[in-house]
Amino acid sequence: MKPVNLHVLAEMSASQRAALLRRSEADLSGFLDKVAPIIEAVRREGDAALARFGRDLDGAKGLTEAGLQVTPAEFDEAFTLVAPEIIEAIRFGIANIRAFHQVQAPEAMWLKEIRPGAFAGDRFTPIRSVALYVPRGKGSFPSVTMMTAVPAVVAGVPELAIFTPPAPDGRVDAATLVAARLAGVETVYKAGGAQAVAAAAYGTQTVRRALKIVGPGSPWVVAAKRLLAGVIDPGLPAGPSEAIILADATVHGGLAALDLLIEAEHGPDSSAWLVTHSRRVVDEALAALPGHWAQMTPQRVAFSNAVLSGPSGGIVLTGSVQESHDFINAYAPEHLEILSTAPFEHLGRITEAAEVLLGVHTPVSIANFGLGPNAVLPTSGGARTWGPLSVSDFVKRSSVGYVTAAAYPAFADQAGKLAVYEGFSSHALAVSARRDAYLDPKAP
Ligand SMILES: NC(=O)c1ccc[n+]([C@@H]2O[C@H](COP(=O)([O-])OP(=O)(O)OC[C@H]3O[C@@H](n4cnc5c(N)ncnc54)[C@H](O)[C@@H]3O)[C@@H](O)[C@H]2O)c1
Ligand SMILES: N[C@H](CO)Cc1c[nH]c[nH+]1
Numbered sequence: 020m021k022p023v024n025l026h027v028l029a030e031m032s033a034s035q036r037a038a039l040l041r042r043s044e045a046d047l048s049g050f051l052d053k054v055a056p057i058i059e060a061v062r063r064e065g066d067a068a069l070a071r072f073g074r075d076l077d078g079a080k081g082l083t084e085a086g087l088q089v090t091p092a093e094f095d096e097a098f099t100l101v102a103p104e105i106i107e108a109i110r111f112g113i114a115n116i117r118a119f120h121q122v123q124a125p126e127a128m129w130l131k132e133i134r135p136g137a138f139a140g141d142r143f144t145p146i147r148s149v150a151l152y153v154p155r156g157k158g159s160f161p162s163v164t165m166m167t168a169v170p171a172v173v174a175g176v177p178e179l180a181i182f183t184p185p186a187p188d189g190r191v192d193a194a195t196l197v198a199a200r201l202a203g204v205e206t207v208y209k210a211g212g213a214q215a216v217a218a219a220a221y222g223t224q225t226v227r228r229a230l231k232i233v234g235p236g237s238p239w240v241v242a243a244k245r246l247l248a249g250v251i252d253p254g255l256p257a258g259p260s261e262a263i264i265l266a267d268a269t270v271h272g273g274l275a276a277l278d279l280l281i282e283a284e285h286g287p288d289s290s291a292w293l294v295t296h297s298r299r300v301v302d303e304a305l306a307a308l309p310g311h312w313a314q315m316t317p318q319r320v321a322f323s324n325a326v327l328s329g330p331s332g333g334i335v336l337t338g339s340v341q342e343s344h345d346f347i348n349a350y351a352p353e354h355l356e357i358l359s360t361a362p363f364e365h366l367g368r369i370t371e372a373a374e375v376l377l378g379v380h381t382p383v384s385i386a387n388f389g390l391g392p393n394a395v396l397p398t399s400g401g402a403r404t405w406g407p408l409s410v411s412d413f414v415k416r417s418s419v420g421y422v423t424a425a426a427y428p429a430f431a432d433q434a435g436k437l438a439v440y441e442g443f444s445s446h447a448l449a450v451s452a453r454r455d456a457y458l459d460p461k462a463p
């Protein structure tokens with residue numbers, strides 16, 4: 020095992036501190052070149068390329084063009100393959116996620132009377148077609164299926180399709196299919212990585228083209244979304260998982276170590292930090308880690324040890340609570356846990372985090388698997404401008420305006436003056452000539 024990083028902020032230079040804020044996702048150069056030919060092959064060859072990449076990159080040896088879409092029989096079979104207690108957990112999660120997102124859903128339309136007789140507002144309509152990416156590789160993700168499909172269904176998107184990599188046996192993860200059906204999505208394509216993003220963007224013989232793609236993924240997926248941003252709306256940036264555990268002096272460091280491992284175990288490209296001003300918490304965390312690792316699978320131990328000993332993880336010892344808050348705001352994490360007996364005292368000081376989980380009973384795992392809020396979140400500092408995936412990601416907003424005859428003269432006068440000033444004669448004519456020649460001045 021490699022030693023866990025301990026960074027003492029007071030002893031670090033400005034450039035060393037800045038290095039702590041970097042994410043693996045910041046440098047996609049090793050991926051962009053490799054995904055470009057994959058995208059081009061899907062654009063040119065369609066299904067043939069999708070099936071070939073499924074065989075070559077996912078090891079699904081028997082995958083053919085005819086088998087790219089999951090059949091109703093495969094859905095039915097999935098319910099026999101998944102244990103009843105897992106189905107129960109999926110139902111529990113979906114119910115909570117649906118309840119949360121129903122509250123979030125905007126009204127179909129609102130109008131305000133801006134001046135007497137003049138109305139303006141917003142109308143929200145579902146995006147016509149959205150692709151939902153559900154990863155599979157370093158884990159399987161029925162939870163991501165729940166998190167992407169439920170808000171999309173609540174929003175009323177008419178054309179929804181899930182893209183997820185096939186396993187070597189040619190099947191899609193059974194729990195992902197269970198979650199998809201229970202959430203209300205029954206179009207699932209066996210395609211992952213860059214080839215899935217390309218198929219959603221261009222369409223193939225089997226795959227219906229989509230206007231937008233949402234859902235997290237490995238750097239292969241992130242790189243493809245970046246290259247295809249002019250063809251398909253790539254949604255919020257959701258790459259390798261990351262978390263900061265903020266612990267103050269009121270909690271045990273062993274608890275902080277436990278939660279530090281949650282996102283660290285996703286993969287070696289994830290980021291995970293324990294931030295604290297308490298030396299005692301640091302010592303307790305370091306002492307507890309071996310015991311926690313002893314209870315994890317070898318693969319997850321290897322991933323989390325790589326993160327905590329590498330450039331994107333470990334423990335940050337700050338000089339004060341204020342310095343801990345400053346570090347978090349500079350980092351803008353995807354997930355933030357506030358481990359404290361008084362978590363709300365910290366909340367007001369933190370503005371840059373996509374998800375803030377408060378107190379010792381709200382570990383990231385509970386939010387990942389269905390507290391209600393969406394666990395597809397912006398990574399790599401995206402939290403500075405983006406929020407979690409939400410119903411809003413599946414609808415678009417149109418402005419609506421309505422001016423009555425009574426309100427018209429005042430608006431026409433003012434608009435006419437600005438039209439002339441801006442040099443737009445037709446704009447000016449449209450308000451003056453309309454009144455002179457086409458409208459009844461006596462109309463109500
Ligand atoms: N931000 C979030 O909300 C969130 C949520 C869940 C998971 N995640 C992240 O999503 C990611 C999931 O990654 P994953 O690997 O498990 O699944 P993935 O489905 O994103 O990636 C696997 C796919 O990558 C492609 N690929 C793999 N090796 C390749 C190669 N050499 N060349 C070309 N393509 C290749 C394959 O097509 C494969 O199907 C993780 O980084 C995880 O941390 C993020
Ligand atoms: N941690 C992920 C979001 O960053 C969500 C997830 C799903 N399964 C496990 N984890």
Ligand SMILES: [Zn+2]
Nearest residue numbers: 260281282387
């Ligand atoms: Zn997770």
